[in-house]
Amino acid sequence: MKHRKLFAAAATTAALALLLTGCGAGGSSGSADPTNIHPTGDIKPREISWLLSRPADGGVITAMKQIADEYAKDHPGFSLNLISTPDRPSYIQKYETLAAANQLPELFDTDATPFAQKLAKQGKMMDATALLKDLGVYDDYRPAALNYQRFDDGSLYMVPFEFQLEFFWYNKALFQQAGVQIPTSLDDIPAMCTKLRAAGITPIALDGQDQWPLERYMSYYPFRTAGPDYIQSLKKGDAKLSDSTGTAAVNWLSTLGTAGCFQDGFSSTGYSDAQASFTSGKAAVYNIGTWELGSLATDKLDPAIRDNIDYFTLPVTKGSVTDANEYVSPSGIGMAVNSKTYDPLVRDFLSFALKRYPAVYAATGALSPTTNVSTTIPANATPLYQRAVDQANTVGDKTAMPWDTQLDPTSNTRLQQELTLLLQGETKPDEFISTMDGVIGENGPKAFK
């Protein structure tokens, strides 16, 4: 009889635990008012944490460490604990699970994803518009940098810390060797690839392993032919890939595949290998943002090809609804402020840090998300560096949003998988379209209710 009692006890415990799970999780646990940016009370210095996804030795972390040290001098007992997970997929998983466990720290990074929007709706993040306006820094920001962080309804919950431009870097010597010109239209790219291939050159180096670079190519054609709104209706299931915009985009991608635009085995090529393929003069084109200026526009570059490197911006299409100066100009992953732990100290630190940040950050040679400072060009820069930095001032209003921050995670994962298959010629455009329309139709509307 002993064991039966025992088993009954175990079952009761199990049931109890399940009950707890059902009731406890998920509820908004009495978070503070996300617009109350003036909490009452004294500033009591303590350690605050920032869960972030940025390179450990990069400009943002370096600048914020310096600023936190400065702040700590006047506020003994204060420290900023930076917990960085640079690998983005791991980071997203970490932050989403922490959110589920209701254990997010004072500050955390997130893109304007559907998941983040749910958190915002539950009042778990501070209203960034109100916060930045109250601190008197709102107008310093580049509108494009803030727009990148906004949710579809225009609300702003994340603060940008970077401003990047994504270019097509190319090797002039290889272009000349193959007798190709800079493409003026996206439709020129397949022909360009064919010619480069014929000359024995890898046309475009692609980091296929990390998925997001290929997903950029998915977003280009619709951005030109239908503008930035297309993805916003696509992700909700309102637009379909089977309509003319979508079909044109998918067919274009498919021709990139048949023209052999990307190196063989691109789907298992990593970031560093793709970049090395370009910087060693093997590949002719490489699509990457200004965060790589340090590798692509300084004397770190192999002298043999240093002077052959140049860049062009996203080509337009016939009847393009967006201008040539509008392309992917992300302000990086944004920082959200946890409303549950928001208090006078957090406010005071942010006030100090956000005012101080642009100058410190621009001194590292990076583009500030604000317009009130100018970037220090490093001593070892090539002339391209200055040109790229100046380009930031000519960027148009509309920005091409990376689709991985827009789609619901299930559709996004599936899109990334199917894109590889499409580009490798494993699936036909029409199969691709019907698969993706099915997946988005099933998951999109649910995610954006």
Place this chain on the structure above:
Amino acid sequence: MLPQRSRLSVLIFLIPPLALYGIAVLLPIFQSLFLSFFDWDGISPMTFVGAENYITMLTGDTVFWKAFGNTLGYVAICLVLQLGGALIVASLLTLLRRGREVVKTLYLLPAVISTVAIAFLFQRVYSLDPVGLINQVLAFIGLGNVQHAWLSDVSTVLAAVSIPEGWRFTGLYMLIIYAALLAVPAELEEAAKIDGASWWQTFWRIRFPYIRPVWITTTVLATTNALRGFDIPYLLTNGGPGQSSELLTTYMYKTAFTSTNYGYASAISVFVVIECLVAVGIIFLILRRKADA
């Protein structure tokens, strides 16, 4: 049984291990079953959906069935490598006169390396651009035309992610089988040889029946371990290209922790539990029946 045991003493010894086991293993299985009837993203309230997750999974989810097929392929390749490889090497080892200990040690070495390190390693081994180990060897022996991005081709990727898993534990299974082979009485084999039995006959009629119990254990171990396979496909290809190397475990993981669809992920978990129980049942059925025949 001890004569002076009391009910209390049994409980004192039994409760701590059973409690840990209950919390870590049994309770989660029950919870998976429970969660699998809900729709839940971790931050919104849970909603009861009945058997909907199971219906979607079994009837409408092509990725699920693809992953199931891949899992079977993965297990098959791992078993061939681990059990076949182990049996061959163990048999060769019994013929060896010197250096058995060294071979055993070297052969077991990969088992001590973490899967993250193995994934890093094999990424370079399979790579095409820059040319990786396998493609270099191919070029060296004059087969440059079959050079390949092994992890990008949908037809080779499943084998490519299974091989590291097989590679890493062959040594372990080899040790087990080797120990069993040593226990086969030498007189039996000598006698068979003298009677003119070929090596194969000796092996099949004398050695193998003798080690059958160990063989069953090893098969069960290798199968359940292969069904648990997760780390290497997850780290090496993340299931790609497409879903060509997606296993049920990696699909379950992504559904839970990327799509934050905990209910659906739990339904997959429940399926995995059933699948494992069935697999072990089948192994016992086949190997036992052979023993009776």
Place this chain on the structure above:
Amino acid sequence: MSTLSLHRATSASATERPQPTSRRPKRNLQSRITGIIVAAIVIVQVYPLAWLFITSVRTEQDFAGGNPFAFPTQITFDNYARAFANGNLGLNILNSLIVTVGAIVVIVFLGMMGAYALQVLGFRFSKFVRGLFLIGIIVPVQVALVPLFVDYAQAGLLNTYQSIIIPLAGFALPTSVYLFSSFYEYIPSEIYEAASLDGAGPYRIFGQITLPLSVNTMVTVAMVNSIFIWNDFIFANTFVLTDGLKTIPLGLQNYIGAMGKVDWTATFAAVCVSITPLLLVFLILNRAMTYSLASGATKG
């Protein structure tokens, strides 16, 4: 089958190993071929490891530009410096050590207790409990991820050493129980009876007889499990959220930078550092380890 073996056995004893000298050259050739095959297999098995160590002392340029599988043109230890500078290798190793030791202690002691209750004390439903334990051997660990995550979040156990130790120990416990009970089968019941007559109760018998006799099995259990626990990726990856608790596999994962950028040579240096402790233990305890792995698995 039985008649056949009987026949073989008798003929074996009749011809007491004659070993004619004329057959020796053939045997030599055969064993040489075997030796070559075994050597080839061992090279395939070990070469990737050697490559790992060679790469860790290459210069970055040598690795990126040149032939990554040739011998390095020059040897550098900068990679190790970068590996230590960019990561928290020391901390990672310490964390792995804490988790491994913690889990092993739990596995060994609870395994012994469970086996003692099942095998030595015995009770009516011991078969049922054994069956219950069998589930843990069969079911894959991933099943526990989501529920445990939810439970830990409730109990505030996320991001603690316990959160990794509990499932690792829980899933290893069944094999441990089986190993100990199959060993306890061999302890003659006379010993217990004698002790009982001397008035020893179940606790004293456990402490004074069973425990001291179990030392060998304890070593086996500890060794079989330490490889798996030291290298566990999935539980640590799911339940550890901050850098301070990262174990070696997670620490290595940290070398993948933003957007997927990897410093390969430093990563391989880190890999080499991370496998060294276990490798050393393995090589030092080589004999005991191979023995216990084999015996452990066969008995289990």
